[in-house]
Amino acid sequence: MANFKAFFGPLILSFLFTSLVSATFYQNISPDQLRSREKLTHIRFYFHELITNEKPSLIIIDPPKIMSNSPLPFGSMVVIEDPLTIGPDVESRQIGKAQGFYLSATQRAGLDLEIVMGMTLTFFEGEFNGSTLSLLGRNEIINPVREMPIIGGTGAFRFARGFVLARSVKVDYNKGDATVEYNVYVYHYPSTTSSSHHHFNEGLHFMTDPILNKI
Numbered sequence: 703m704a705n706f707k708a709f710f711g712p713l714i715l716s717f718l719f720t721s722l723v724s725a726t727f728y729q730n731i732s733p734d735q736l737r738s739r740e741k742l743t744h745i746r747f748y749f750h751e752l753i754t755n756e757k758p759s760l761i762i763i764d765p766p767k768i769m770s771n772s773p774l775p776f777g778s779m780v781v782i783e784d785p786l787t788i789g790p791d792v793e794s795r796q797i798g799k800a801q802g803f804y805l806s807a808t809q810r811a812g813l814d815l816e817i818v819m820g821m822t823l824t825f826f827e828g829e830f831n832g833s834t835l836s837l838l839g840r841n842e843i844i845n846p847v848r849e850m851p852i853i854g855g856t857g858a859f860r861f862a863r864g865f866v867l868a869r870s871v872k873v874d875y876n877k878g879d880a881t882v883e884y885n886v887y888v889y890h891y892p893s894t895t896s897s898s899h900h901h902f903n904e905g906l907h908f909m910t911d912p913i914l915n916k917i
Contacts, residue, residue: 740861745830745886747786748871749800753878759784760878771811773875778806786823790871790881798825804841815843819850823886833857835888837866846870852888864888 752759759782766777774780786798802821808814823835834857839850848868855862864887872881 740889740891742864742887742889745884745888747788747797747884747886748790748794749868749882749884750785750787750792751782751878751880751882752784752792755879772806772815773878774806774815774817776806776809780804782821786825786884790883792881795827797827798823800824802837807840817841817843830858833859835859835862835886841868843870843873852886855888855890858892859888859890860892862888862890864890 750759760780762774763779763781766775768775768777770776781803782800784800785792785796786800787794788797789795800821800823802819804817804819804821806815807818808816810816818839819841820838821836823837825831825833834855835852836854837850838853841848841850846869850866850868852862852864852866867885867887869883869885870880871883872879874880
């Protein structure tokens with residue numbers, strides 16, 4: 703009996719411990735427990751890249767040691783903190799900021815730039831004050847309109863999924879300054895703990911798009 707306990711005792715304890723951990727490791731939650739329904743929201747704002755500014759909104763990290771006539775040689779990494787405004791003028795009201803990075807991902811020379819962007823869009827005002835959207839995708843800057851995926855979010859943008867259409871409004875390829883219009887289309891479950899439910903005074907920029915809601 704003593705030999706039986708000595709041999710099987712540790713195995714039984716190990717089984718019980720493994721079962722207990724497995725039983726409490728995760729929990730299945732029904733989507734019905736969400737207190738709000740998924741909705742589709744359209745947001746429009748302007749993204750500003752400021753290099754010639756007194757306080758530049760980006761910095762190039764350890765540029766590659768290669769000869770190139772491209773303003774952003776292959777392998778370049780850029781870190782950004784760019785303002786997001788409600789209008790195309792950089793002096794218009796700031797409603798958020800974009801923080802993240804992008805990488806030059808093409809070996810072609812010249813201005814035909816392709817970058818991979820990863821960034822978080824943080825909003826300061828309106829219904830989405832304090833909420834964020836996360837974006838990761840390829841941006842072929844030379845194209846008039848580029849599409850990039852929304853891969854997540856926080857606050858009012860929990861469970862976010864969608865896409866961004868980016869359209870260049872003004873670009874100085876020599877100096878690097880740029881203004882880009884962003885149209886965001888995002889499905890999300892809004893937070894039930896949001897402290898603000900007010901829209902922007904300017905109108906529909908931060909309201910659920912009534913046409914898209916019917917899709």
